[in-house]
Amino acid sequence: MHQVGLVLLILVANTASPEQFFGIRVVDDRTGRGVPLVQLQTVNHLSFFTDSAGWVAILEPGWEGKQVYFFVSSDGHEYPKDGFGLPGTTVTVRHGTRLTLKIARINIAERLYRITGEGLYRDSLLLGEPCPIRSPLGSGGVAGQDSAFALPYDNRIFWFWGDTTGMHYPLGHFWMAAATSQPPWLGGLDPSKGIDLEYLTDQAGFSRPVCRLDVTSGMIWADAFATVLDRQGHQRLVCHYRHVQSLDKVLGHGLAIFNDQTQQFDKIRDLDINDLWLYPPQAHPVRYKVDQTQYLMLGEVFPTIRFKADLDTFCDPCKYESWTCLVQGQKNGPYQVLRDPNGNLLWRWASDTRPVDISLERELINQGLIRPNEARFQCVDVDTGQPVVLHRGSVAWNPFRTRWICIAVQQAGRSYLGEVWYLESRWPTGPWVRAKRIVTHRQYCFYNPVHHPFLDQAGGRIIYFEGTYSHTFSGNCSPTPRYDYNQIMYRLDLADPNLAAAYAP
Numbered sequence: 001m002h003q004v005g006l007v008l009l010i011l012v013a014n015t016a017s018p019e020q021f022f023g024i025r026v027v028d029d030r031t032g033r034g035v036p037l038v039q040l041q042t043v044n045h046l047s048f049f050t051d052s053a054g055w056v057a058i059l060e061p062g063w064e065g066k067q068v069y070f071f072v073s074s075d076g077h078e079y080p081k082d083g084f085g086l087p088g089t090t091v092t093v094r095h096g097t098r099l100t101l102k103i104a105r106i107n108i109a110e111r112l113y114r115i116t117g118e119g120l121y122r123d124s125l126l127l128g129e130p131c132p133i134r135s136p137l138g139s140g141g142v143a144g145q146d147s148a149f150a151l152p153y154d155n156r157i158f159w160f161w162g163d164t165t166g167m168h169y170p171l172g173h174f175w176m177a178a179a180t181s182q183p184p185w186l187g188g189l190d191p192s193k194g195i196d197l198e199y200l201t202d203q204a205g206f207s208r209p210v211c212r213l214d215v216t217s218g219m220i221w222a223d224a225f226a227t228v229l230d231r232q233g234h235q236r237l238v239c240h241y242r243h244v245q246s247l248d249k250v251l252g253h254g255l256a257i258f259n260d261q262t263q264q265f266d267k268i269r270d271l272d273i274n275d276l277w278l279y280p281p282q283a284h285p286v287r288y289k290v291d292q293t294q295y296l297m298l299g300e301v302f303p304t305i306r307f308k309a310d311l312d313t314f315c316d317p318c319k320y321e322s323w324t325c326l327v328q329g330q331k332n333g334p335y336q337v338l339r340d341p342n343g344n345l346l347w348r349w350a351s352d353t354r355p356v357d358i359s360l361e362r363e364l365i366n367q368g369l370i371r372p373n374e375a376r377f378q379c380v381d382v383d384t385g386q387p388v389v390l391h392r393g394s395v396a397w398n399p400f401r402t403r404w405i406c407i408a409v410q411q412a413g414r415s416y417l418g419e420v421w422y423l424e425s426r427w428p429t430g431p432w433v434r435a436k437r438i439v440t441h442r443q444y445c446f447y448n449p450v451h452h453p454f455l456d457q458a459g460g461r462i463i464y465f466e467g468t469y470s471h472t473f474s475g476n477c478s479p480t481p482r483y484d485y486n487q488i489m490y491r492l493d494l495a496d497p498n499l500a501a502a503y504a505p
Contacts, residue, residue, distance in 0.1 A: 140199030
């Protein structure tokens with residue numbers, strides 16, 4: 001009898017009309033917009049998570065007309081507590097009705113929607129509520145995707161991700177996935193509403209690899225996606241890739257170029273494994289003009305490598321330059337720094353010399369070779385004065401602030417790889433000093449965040465960034481259904497007075 005009842009319940013759920021569901025929408029108390037990723041949990045531990053529009057759809061025959069208590073929680077948000085200190089509320093469940101709950105946002109940045117995965121607007125659909133994107137239940141057969149890259153190319157926005165999982169099997173593919181979307185400036189969807197992804201798929205409709213490069217084992221993790229001009233003046237899409245066996249073991253690396261006919265990357269050349277330091281992992285190239293010369297700069301957070309933005313230079317690592325204060329030609333320790341006759345540290349762009357990034361700069365400080373006030377990448381929390389060790393992120397010029405701005409994640413903060421910070425500087429090479437927390441998590445990761453400057457609005461005042469929401473590395477043994485291992489989009493207003501302490505003079 002139990003099995004028969006279960007089957008009947010499933011059939012009812014599959015054929016139910018919107019009027020048969022009880023709907024709860026959780027909204028931002030400041031903007032009134034639906035908040036995704038809010039957990040509603042009952043006393044008997046049933047959990048519901050709001051979809052990308054902030055809705056949950058409930059069909060529980062045993063609850064009709066009854067009072068049900070929901071604990072309401074979401075990282076970076078607070079729900080009012082009662083006299084016993086419990087953050088939640090009791091509601092009367094009546095199927096066919098809708099209820100709105102307001103939650104206070106602690107994050108400065110506003111969580112907007114989930115970009116990838118399955119069931120993006122599942123609850124909205126069940127409730128008959130509007131959905132802003134063409135594939136509200138997801139596309140490409142994707143269940144999860146790791147670490148995003150995006151850039152305009154060939155009148156489209158190209159999106160790339162690392163390891164990709166599917167609903168059909170626990171293992172998906174590990175050779176970079178891709179999708180495109182129509183740019184907002186060419187009639188595409190406003191980024192405040194969503195991203196309409198069109199995946200490059202195989203015959204079964206599942207996201208297909210675009211950077212296989214004929215490897216027979218291991219994974220391909222690509223980065224440094226950029227457009228450069230070839231000798232004929234044509235724009236070409238290129239990237240750097242790592243052939244890896246694991247997080248700790250790199251088998252090889254090289255450069256690749258996108259084939260517009262096959263819609264996949266072809267290898268340009270293999271690179272010497274000893275030159276891996278020239279290509280910071282997870283780099284998002286930054287364009288920068290010096291004396292009419294267009295450069296691309298790479299960095300794990302802040303730019304430390306640059307080269308001219310043409311195909312020939314991209315393909316020749318000997319023409320790359322490092323941002324460094326080391327003695328010319330030095331690549332390995334023990335290190336020596338370069339100073340002028342007055343004892344001032346000489347930061348400069350130099351060839352054939354190791355770049356000084358966040359970690360090496362800290363090492364040089366610990367060795368007494370650099371004084372703390374000479375550092376360019378050692379950041380502090382503007383609210384506490386405590387050091388903020390950044391892991392990865394992206395840098396871009398912002399016309400509204402007339403400053404270079406950075407969105408980056410902290411390593412070993414309140415949550416491991418879950419705290420996201422805003423910084424700015426007059427120059428892309430720093431100094432980067434003041435950091436303001438804009439997103440927080442209790443015990444969850446939001447790693448490899450990236451700001452998409454091509455989506456900026458209001459003259460750069462409104463910016464959009466995303467990151468990978470994942471329990472991996474966090475110590476959390478309870479992955480969030482549907483959301484885990486997927487990309488979530490945030491919006492940040494750079495005129496928010498809460499950011500003022502981080503403004504660079």
